[in-house]
Amino acid sequence: EIPHAKVDKEFDIPNRPPVMCPGCPHRAVFHVLSRMKVRVSGDIGCYTLGALPPYNAVDACVCMGASVSMAHGMAKAGDGIPTVAVIGDSTFIHSGITSLIDIAYNKGNSTVIILDNSITGMTGHQHNPTTGYTIRGEEAPRVNLVKLAEAIGVKRVFVIDPFNMKEFRKLVEEEIDKDETSVIIAQRPCALLKTVNYGKPVYIDQEACRKCGNCMRLGCPTIYKEDDEYRIDEALCAGCKLCTDMCAFGAIKKEEQR
């Protein structure tokens, strides 16, 4: 529950806490991190919303770029708690690079997760140096995050689609165990980009649904419970199908299965 989102019952105004969009690639990252015993050093962008329920997965957030340097500081302080830094592609370019150099140069063992959604998200939806276009949409040199991390001296650099939640979790678990710097580039485009089209919305087959509520834990604003039934608002659903992985009973179905 979000304390500041409470409203006076006298006014029948529904709570509308800020949430990641339907189809957001960051949802998978924070769902996974929220289920791991890992400390998350967060940063500024859409993904700061990972601090809110149902994830509650961001433990610290100070200013742009600080996620990486804070993770390094926490690792050097040596309290033994596995820590990852989570930073968006645009914020990493803005002020995360210097901290990654700091980690590599000082032989740190932090794991840095760069959320590469191919755009600057809620802070303007403009291009940035990782997209290959200027803010006016003209072609521009594109920063290759893999090559950049390698040039900095990071040997363990991975690119993964966070929607493969099992693989993503496995990779994070492996990397926080390593005694050297790792960079994991979680790559999937922002659902609001014109180039992203997941297709038709999914729906919950009420006969197959066992009412376990597991799909709600994903925090997609499209999934809701009403009259003791779990439902998907098909007008809002982006059709990303991430939620189908949450249902062990196959009750979340594609339009073709209707």
Ligand code: SF4
């Ligand atoms: S996870 Fe599946 S069975 Fe459980 S409430 Fe959601 S749709 Fe129903």
Ligand code: SF4
């Ligand atoms: S497919 Fe599932 S997770 Fe994706 S937007 Fe629709 S309800 Fe949300």
